[in-house]
Amino acid sequence: MMKKSILITLSITLTLISGFAVSQDRGIGGVESLRGNTELETTRTADxxxxxxxxxxxxxxxxxxxxxxxxxxxxxxxxxxxxxxxxxxxxxxxxxxxxxxxxxxxxxxxxxxxxxxxxxxxxxxxxxxxxxxxxxxxxxxxxxxxxxxxx
Ligand code: HEC
Ligand code: HEC
The missing domain is CATH 1.10.1130.10 (Flavocytochrome C3; Chain A)
Structure with a gap:
């Protein structure tokens, strides 16, 4: 019983971490802008x-x-x-x-x-x-x- 709940907690944590990593990869943390989405690592051409x-x-x-x-x-x-x-x-x-x-x-x-x-x-x-x-x-x-x- 104990083992099972540890496993579940672990898998949930892993899912959260990888989800976070993916959004971090996109570099915008999931924040969408009206002026267009640009990743943090790239420099957007000025309007x-x-x-x-x-x-x-x-x-x-x-x-x-x-x-x-x-x-x-x-x-x-x-x-x-x-x-x-x-x-x-x-x-x-x-x-x-x-x-x-x-x-x-x-x-x-x-x-x-x-x-x-x-x-x-x-x-x-x-x-x-x-x-x-x-x-x-x-x-x-x-x-x-x-x-x-x-x-
Ligand atoms: C806190 C906001 C604010 C700031 C800061 C401000 N103004 Fe104004 N201004 C207004 C408002 C509101 C009006 C329209 C109502 C009135 O005449 O007070 C106005 C009106 C004017 C007008 C038209 C006046 C007329 O008789 O029709 C001019 C010209 C003007 N401002 C120039 C300036 C200049 C130059 C500065 C900087 C030195 C400045 N304003 C700073 C809010 C501001
Ligand atoms: C070289 C002179 C000059 C400078 C410097 C100047 N203005 Fe003006 N401004 C004018 C003249 C002349 C008009 C009215 C004629 C027109 O419509 O262009 C005007 C019109 C305006 C009006 C509209 C007033 C109304 O009754 O609707 C505003 C607001 C204004 N100026 C704000 C500014 C602000 C803020 C600055 C500084 C960032 C500035 N001006 C710098 C000459 C100047």
Missing amino acids: PMKKVPRDQVDIESSYVFQPPLIPHHIRHYEISLNANKCLSCHSWNKAKQMGATKISVTHFVSRNDEVLADVSPRRYFCLQCHVTQADAKPLVGNSFERVKSLQ
Whole structure:
């Protein structure tokens, strides 16, 4: 009786180990990605860069208070401790001269609801909220509809 149960335990363990080894061989641990499956040991060729057209119509907002999409390219625009390229056109003192939209007043409000004299730290890294417009196909289906007030 004892022997039998030891044998069963042993065979179950072996099956588990070999199953694990097989999935390890595939190198993806059974995880499937929407962007295609690539084994860990192989380097996947990068996806082609999304085209960001130079002059394009603004894609309209889908909901109130949506960060507007960026209607121009932003390659090599630095946003760091030392420089914020975006603000060289979008800050209040540059916007008029550059023909750009001023950042709105919400960008001056701190997390404690105080209105600051300059851009609030929580709005400094523009790309946390704003992204460039691109003709990118959705990875998953989506039945989102614009709110009535914007239709
Ligand atoms: C060289 C100047 C310049 C720089 C630098 C620049 N922009 Fe712009 N941006 C513009 C101009 C001009 C417009 C409006 C004209 C247009 O539609 O292209 C604009 C439009 C926008 C809009 C749309 C505003 C609206 O009312 O819908 C957003 C959002 C934006 N930019 C974000 C950014 C971000 C984020 C960066 C930095 C990564 C950046 N911009 C850097 C000039 C600039
Ligand atoms: C935490 C998210 C967030 C960050 C970070 C942020 N924005 Fe915005 N931005 C928004 C939202 C939301 C709106 C639309 C509502 C509003 O005007 O506040 C907006 C609106 C704008 C507009 C349009 C203003 C108008 O009057 O139509 C511009 C231009 C803009 N942002 C530029 C920037 C730039 C440049 C930065 C970086 C310095 C930045 N934003 C950082 C969320 C953000």
